[in-house]
Amino acid sequence: xxxxxxxxxxxxxxxxxxxxxxxxxxxxxxxxxxxxxxxxxxxxxxxxxxxxxxxxxxxxxxxxxxxxxxxxxxxxxxxxxxxxxxxxxxxxxxxxxxxxxxxxxxxxxxxxxxxxxxxxxxxxxxxxxxxxxxxxxxxxxxxxxxxxxxxxxxxxxxxxxxxxxxxxxxxxxxxxxxxxxxxxxxxxxxxxxxxxxxxxxxxxxxxxxxxxxxxxxxxxxxxxxxxxxxxxxxxxxxxxxxx
Amino acid sequence: xxxxxxxxxxxxxxxxxxxxxxxxxxxxxxxxxxxxxxxxxxxxxxxxxxxxxxxxxxxxxxxxxxxxxxxxxxxxxxxxxxxxxxxxxxxxxxxxxxxxxxxxxxxxxxxxxxxxxxxxxxxxxxxxxxxxxxxxxxxxxxxxxxxxxxxxxxxxxxxxxxxxxxxxxxxxxxxxxxxxxxxxxxxxxxxxxxxxxxxxxxxxxxxxxxxxxxxxxxxxxxxxxxxxxxxxxxxxxxxxxxx
Numbered sequence: 200x201x202x203x204x205x206x207x208x209x210x211x212x213x214x215x216x217x218x219x220x221x222x223x224x225x226x227x228x229x230x231x232x233x234x235x236x237x238x239x240x241x242x243x244x245x246x247x248x249x250x251x252x253x254x255x256x257x258x259x260x261x262x263x264x265x266x267x268x269x270x271x272x273x274x275x276x277x278x279x280x281x282x283x284x285x286x287x288x289x290x291x292x293x294x295x296x297x298x299x300x301x302x303x304x305x306x307x308x309x310x311x312x313x314x315x316x317x318x319x320x321x322x323x324x325x326x327x328x329x330x331x332x333x334x335x336x337x338x339x340x341x342x343x344x345x346x347x348x349x350x351x352x353x354x355x356x357x358x359x360x361x362x363x364x365x366x367x368x369x370x371x372x373x374x375x376x377x378x379x380x381x382x383x384x385x386x387x388x389x390x391x392x393x394x395x396x397x398x399x400x401x402x403x404x405x406x407x408x409x410x411x412x413x414x415x416x417x418x419x420x421x422x423x424x425x426x427x428x429x430x431x432x433x434x435x436x437x438x439x440x441x442x
Numbered sequence: 443x444x445x446x447x448x449x450x451x452x453x454x455x456x457x458x459x460x461x462x463x464x465x466x467x468x469x470x471x472x473x474x475x476x477x478x479x480x481x482x483x484x485x486x487x488x489x490x491x492x493x494x495x496x497x498x499x500x501x502x503x504x505x506x507x508x509x510x511x512x513x514x515x516x517x518x519x520x521x522x523x524x525x526x527x528x529x530x531x532x533x534x535x536x537x538x539x540x541x542x543x544x545x546x547x548x549x550x551x552x553x554x555x556x557x558x559x560x561x562x563x564x565x566x567x568x569x570x571x572x573x574x575x576x577x578x579x580x581x582x583x584x585x586x587x588x589x590x591x592x593x594x595x596x597x598x599x600x601x602x603x604x605x606x607x608x609x610x611x612x613x614x615x616x617x618x619x620x621x622x623x624x625x626x627x628x629x630x631x632x633x634x635x636x637x638x639x640x641x642x643x644x645x646x647x648x649x650x651x652x653x654x655x656x657x658x659x660x661x662x663x664x665x666x667x668x669x670x671x672x673x674x675x676x677x678x679x680x681x682x683x684x685x
Contacts, residue, residue, distance in 0.1 A: 212475075212476055212479055212480075213479055213489040213610055214472075214475045214476070214479055214609060214610070214615070214616070214617070216609070216610045217605065217606075217608065217609075217610070218605075218608045218609065218610060218611075218612045218650075219610075220610050223605075223606065225606060229457075232455075232457045233455055233457070236455055236456055236457055237455075240515075246456040246514070246515070247515060271489070271610060272483075272489070272490060361625035362460065362461075362466075362624060362625050362627065362629060362632055363460075363466065363468060363621045363624065363625050364625075365460065365461045365629075366457060366459070366460075366461065367456055367457070367459045367460070367461060367462075367463050367514060368461075369461045372457070373457070374457070378606045381605060381606065382604035382605050382606050382607075384605065386605060386608075386650045386651075389605055407461075407629045408629075
């Protein structure tokens with residue numbers, strides 16, 4: 200497979216949409232993970248190739264901007280390409296398009312590769328083939344902005360990591376962080392507004408049985424910073440932009 | 443579309459599997475909902491056709507038997523067909539197969555159609571076209587067995603229904619019941635055993651903000667009855683067979 204950009208069709212199934220009949224943010228992020236997996240696999244640096252080298256891809260940061268959310272039964276195309284690579288990180292971008300090519304959302308994702316035994320980062324420049332796929336297709340959204348630690352010590356929610364939260368690497372699944380974060384908001388917000396931008400940083404891993412606490416602070420009107428902590432350790436932080 | 447049986451291919455994406463690299467029970471049930479949606483839609487009695495008549499399909503009971511769970515990267519085929527219809531219910535069956543046609547799991551599902559305004563059941567015999575698709579393809583698993591109400595009043599867990607739990611009909615999503623139920627089990631069970639049969643009855647609807655309690659009782663060795671209640675009202679019950 201030699202094309203730089205991979206294009207994958209999806210249907211927004213009614214049973215996957217929210218109460219408004221719109222695809223959810225975790226659903227859109229699941230498309231991102233699916234196309235990342237397929238694009239990498241088809242080009243020889245996917246899950247199986249990594250496992251054979253005792254390495255695993257780890258999502259480090261993600262930003263999504265949705266100009267609109269697709270409705271149930273919509274056909275969409277999700278395109279993805281690699282935009283950069285350095286010693287420790289590679290950036291992969293994603294566009295969401297109608298079948299006619301109208302772009303209604305974008306994402307930028309930053310990945311590291313870890314050694315599955317030491318759990319330490321490995322050098323991406325040693326990864327055979329990856330550099331060959333770097334592509335200069337532009338992506339018209341800003342990368343993740345720095346998220347300053349919150350000062351609040353009053354949690355607004357909590358949950359315990361269960362079987363369904365855990366992925367094949369034994370950690371809290373990347374999509375589930377997003378699900379737990381957006382579930383901190385009341386239905387009323389979803390009735391009147393949409394999340395048009397969402398940034399998340401995956402700082403530390405969380406495992407089965409971890410008791411996590413959720414924190415929230417409004418940074419400016421309609422913009423919230425969220426945190427997930429295990430005792431005093433930051434697991435993940437996010438910034439949510441409503442409009 | 444005139445074939446009675448619909449066949450749909452899926453890939454078990456690594457990011458969807460559990461910590462063992464196996465597809466999860468909620469994932470298998472999501473395939474069931476996806477193929478039910480597609481099969482019905484393609485034959486003129488799907489979500490859009492129902493909405494146009496102000497009706498909605500409601501899943502009433504589901505039983506799944508998995509002889510084995512597919513591993514990540516596996517290609518599978520999911521086949522579905524309608525096996526019966528009476529005034530209030532229709533039965534749809536599902537088989538899970540390898541691309542070579544080896545069957546490794548089955549499901550039977552019972553659906554009702556409700557009037558979206560009155561929320562009362564509507565007569566399925568009035569539904570144009572549905573009866574034409576009834577098919578006598580056999581399904582070699584027993585239907586849902588009666589689940590007697592538990593006597594216990596001591597919950598073993600609880601959760602509040604959030605945005606991500608709610609489907610397009612405004613209720614707790616059918617897949618999410620299953621997720622919440624199987625999350626009542628410890629990881630150790632998943633390390634050593636598999637759920638080979640799962641039965642669930644959807645008794646009452648649950649809405650955003652509902653505080654639900656979870657109950658569990660071992661019926662006989664490896665067989666558990668689970669309940670989800672909102673105060674004294676039974677929302678759903680399930681029976682889980684481990685081996």
